[in-house]
Amino acid sequence: MTEVAEYAHLSDADVEALGRSLDEIRRDVEASLGTADRAYIKRVIRLQRCLEIGSRLTIFGSRSKTGWTAGTVGLLVSKCIENMELGHNIIHGQWDWMNDPEIHSNTWEWDMVGPSSQWRHAHNYRHHVFTNVIGMDEDLGYGVLRVSRDQEWQPGHRWAPLWALLLSIVFEWGIALHDLATEQDHETSEEVKADLHRAMVRKMVRQASxxxxxxxxxxxxxxxxxxxxNLVAGGFRNGWAYIVIVCGHFADGAEKFTPEAVANETKSEWYLRQMLGTANFNAGPVMRLMSGSLCYQIEHHLFPDLPSNRLPEISGRVQALLAEYDLPYTTGPLTRQFWHTVRTICKLSLPDRFLIASSDDAPETASEEKFRTVAKEPRILPLHVVGTRRNGLSTAIAGRAQAMARTTRRPRAARFAALVALRFGA
Structure with a gap:
């Protein structure tokens, strides 16, 4: 996708108005942060630490398989909470407003093999600023997976399903190496590159030990x-983190963008791209805690530094705003979202000659071209009349799906009519 506003069926005035509404949501949440939010993060930290201590004591003290299983499951839950709800969100700066040196993005070191400082730059800046931009967001496929038809197929991609499985098992190690490579690619000094490598090795040794x-x-x-x-708990934690992350970025409806899409991008246009480039999944309170509230990936990408416990209330306002502008709110059951990612990885591991749809109109990739006229001219959108309903992207997608369904049914109906005529001599 190159013309993001055109794909969204929004005029420039619409995009700016949308941006102002999202700025208002941010201001309202920031103004209301206080004692309840502080109590929440302190409570989660106590819960995680007590759960880890209790689980390790259970593993150490029990002699039965039941005790070992209970302790291992508890340790797994503890590691998921520390990784997702604490580490990921604290390093994002979601709790920096508290000015607590223990719970600050510059001081928190998470229970992962990669240094939080290296992840902070690779993730907070490269990924969140250039989300799903081909060639600019290194997290788009992590260098081993092809998740868009706009990514040139390489022979190594034929092994992508296997790489995806291995990556899910050793996700924390893969992310550590990926972040190091991202950091080193943007450094010119060999001394700095060596320092980054030594920092990663030290953290890996310390964590593994x-x-x-x-x-x-x-x-x-x-x-x-x-x-x-420890091995089982760490492995399943890696798998869970992998599932949560890929469902937020590689599921159908999480669109991909060309570098031209971010040239001279305004803040409002950035907001729009974040909403189109991410996907949510349905979750209850327990799964929300275990995923670090990344079941609200759309809201997290709009406001990455707002506390995770506020994302449910933000979600309600974002959904109302998207409905007003007739934009899709991409979400669904976790199993369906994950199936989308598995299907995409397996499908795009094949060379393009085996693929049917184009990068302009495929389940995992779309662009403004699929809504343009035969002459391929950009659509000129009129100003929205206040008080009237917008016919935007959601309506356009539904209409196109109905048209495609009718086109698909016609040949079948024609073949059936021919068979009837042949049988009865009509």
Missing amino acids: KDYLFFPALSGRRFFRTFLA
Whole structure:
């Protein structure tokens, strides 16, 4: 997608008005931050730490398989909360307004093998500013997965389904290496690159030693039992983090963009691109906590530094705003969203000659071209008349789907009529 506003069926005035409404949401939330929000993050930190301590003691003290399983599951939940609701969100700066040195983006070091400082730049800047922009967002496929037809097919992509499975198992290690490569690519000094590499190695050694040497060693003769519990909890935490992240960016409806789309981009246009380039999934309170509220990926990308506990209320206002501008709110069951990503990765592992749809109109990729006339001329959108309903992107997508369905049915109906005529001599 190159012309984002055109694809969204919005005029320049509409885009700016949309941006002002989103700025208002931000101001309202920032003005209301206070004691309840502070109590929330403190409560989650206590919960996570108590859960980790209790789980490790259960693994250490129990002698039954049931005790080991309960301790391992508890440790898994603890690691998911620390990674998603605490680490990811704190490093985003969501709690910097508290001026608490313990819960600050510059001081929090998460329970992952990659240094939080390297992730902070690669993720907070490169990914969130250039979300799903081909060639600019290094998180778009992580360099091993092809998730858009606009990404040139390479022979190595044929192994993408296998790489995706392996990446999900060792996700924290893959992200650490990916962030290091991203940081080094934007540095010219070899000394700085070496410092970044040493920092990553130190963190990897420290993290691996804690999980796979220190805690198992405390178990004495039951070393392997504790080692296995840490390995299982870490592996499933990696898989869960992978699922949450890919569902927010590679599911159908999370659009991809060309570099031209961000040239001279205004803040309002950035807002619009974030809403079109991300996807949510349905979640209850427990799954919301376990995912760090990234079930609200759209709202998180609009306001990445607003506290995660406020995203549910922000979601209601964002949905109302999208309905007003007739824009889709991309969400669905987690199983469906994940199936979309699996299908896309498997499908795009094949060379383009095996694909049917184009990058302008495919389930995982779309552009403004699919709404243009035969002459391929940009659509000239009139100013919206206040008080009237917009016929925007959601209406256009629904109308096009109906037209495609009618086109698909006609040949079948014609073949059926021919068979009837042949059978009865009509």
